[in-house]
Amino acid sequence: MTREQxxxxxxxxxxxxxxxxxxxxxxxLDYQGTGMGVIELSHRSSTFQNLLKQTENDLRKLxxxxxxxxxxxVQGGGTDQFSATLLNLLAAYASRNxxxxxxxxxxxxxxAWSNKAIKEAQRLFPRVNVACDVRKNIGDASQPxxxxxxxxxxxxAALLYYCDNETIHGLEFPVDFIQELPExxxxxxxxxxxxxxxxxxxxxxxxxxxxxxxxxQKNIGxxxxxxxxxxxxxxxxxxxxxxxxxxxxxxxxxYKNMLDNGSLYNTPPMFPIYVSGLVFQKLLAEGGVPSxxxxxxxxxxxxxxxxxxxxxxxxxxxxxADFRSKMNITFRVLGEDGEPSEEAEAAFxxxxxxxxxxxxxxxxxxxxxxxxxxxxxxxxxxxxxxxVINKFAxx
Ligand SMILES: Cc1ncc(COP(=O)(O)O)c(C=O)c1O
Numbered sequence: 001m002t003r004e005q006x007x008x009x010x011x012x013x014x015x016x017x018x019x020x021x022x023x024x025x026x027x028x029l030d031y032q033g034t035g036m037g038v039i040e041l042s043h044r045s046s047t048f049q050n051l052l053k054q055t056e057n058d059l060r061k062l063x064x065x066x067x068x069x070x071x072x073x074v075q076g077g078g079t080d081q082f083s084a085t086l087l088n089l090l091a092a093y094a095s096r097n098x099x100x101x102x103x104x105x106x107x108x109x110x111x112a113w114s115n116k117a118i119k120e121a122q123r124l125f126p127r128v129n130v131a132c133d134v135r136k137n138i139g140d141a142s143q144p145x146x147x148x149x150x151x152x153x154x155x156x157a158a159l160l161y162y163c164d165n166e167t168i169h170g171l172e173f174p175v176d177f178i179q180e181l182p183e184x185x186x187x188x189x190x191x192x193x194x195x196x197x198x199x200x201x202x203x204x205x206x207x208x209x210x211x212x213x214x215x216x217q218k219n220i221g222x223x224x225x226x227x228x229x230x231x232x233x234x235x236x237x238x239x240x241x242x243x244x245x246x247x248x249x250x251x252x253x254x255y256k257n258m259l260d261n262g263s264l265y266n267t268p269p270m271f272p273i274y275v276s277g278l279v280f281q282k283l284l285a286e287g288g289v290p291s292x293x294x295x296x297x298x299x300x301x302x303x304x305x306x307x308x309x310x311x312x313x314x315x316x317x318x319x320x321a322d323f324r325s326k327m328n329i330t331f332r333v334l335g336e337d338g339e340p341s342e343e344a345e346a347a348f349x350x351x352x353x354x355x356x357x358x359x360x361x362x363x364x365x366x367x368x369x370x371x372x373x374x375x376x377x378x379x380x381x382x383x384x385x386x387x388v389i390n391k392f393a394x395x
Pocket of ligand 1: 012076077078079080163165166167168194195196197215
């Protein structure tokens with residue numbers, strides 16, 4: 001199969017724009033006439049530092065990141081941020097409330113990734129509160145997901161954590177959903193969003209959050225890079241604090257170390273940073289987040305429209321239209337008895353393969369089919385998927 005033919009709908013690492021990879025292929029041998037490839041430069045060279053600065057500036061423009069937020073380029077994946085967000089925000093709480101007893105931390109559980117985050121928090125900290133667990137409602141149209149005003153919130157929370165787009169379950173919160181949290185809570189409690197699988201696919205209001213983090217390997221670039229956008233006043237030195245509940249934080253997880261050293265505390269993930277920078281430039285040239293939001297809406301409309309047109313053949317995993325992800329569309333294929341059928345799913349995946357649509361098997365924990373239509377998937381490719389969905393249903 002050739003690259004031109006292939007429609008790669010993998011959930012991550014996922015498809016990247018061909019023009020970006022073509023440029024990267026050239027620069028990997030010789031970056032800007034230095035005679036050295038971009039991954040052979042010293043990370044302390046002015047060439048790389050300029051690249052890093054440009055990448056940060058472009059991201060700031062794209063995501064509308066105000067100056068009072070720092071942008072950190074780190075390693076360790078989204079998974080490291082499950083502990084880093086918790087530990088750094090406990091330190092920020094201890095710094096603001098030096099004499100307060102152990103605070104609580106609030107978590108919204110909406111799928112596999114926020115569940116991993118809360119599990120990590122429970123390993124590290126005793127007062128973890130489930131603000132809301134919507135997992136049992138995902139497939140149930142009659143049980144709406146509670147509005148934030150109904151969540152079980154702690155009076156003394158050091159953070160509220162949620163995952164904006166659950167890559168495995170295909171549940172995405174509506175834009176600005178968390179603005180429905182009580183105003184006094186929002187002012188008091190830093191909100192953490194894991195936007196790994198929907199960043200730059202639609203607007204996210206950074207100012208509503210204490211931290212927004214995302215792994216690169218879906219909408220942005222190669223794996224190996226995670227970007228943390230954190231309000232500067234939340235970045236404190238944990239070693240200067242006395243709070244009994246605050247465990248020592250491993251050096252690489254301390255945001256202050258990254259901030260004070262311009263993300264160059266140690267050797268950064270240079271190649272993913274470089275490729276992400278190219279993706280940012282491309283997105284800016286094409287009209288930024290407002291333009292891609294519209295394209296993504298059209299893509300999602302095409303695919304969901306085809307699935308919903310054949311309810312006796314497909315069952316969407318997320319029942320509520322408002323919560324269906326525009327990035328990861330997850331569904332079951334039904335057998336003749338109207339129930340999910342692995343055999344029917346295998347036949348569907350086979351037909352997709354014949355149309356060069358690949359990497360669409362659902363995550364092993366939920367089964368079924370998952371088609372990920374990130375920014376680099378074109379409207380035309382999504383329409384091809386929709387036509388195969390229709391073709392299969394017509395058989
Ligand atoms: C929403 C979300 N959060 C976190 C992660 C974990 O990221 P990583 O594999 O980079 O640790 C993933 C991975 O797919 C994800 O989709």
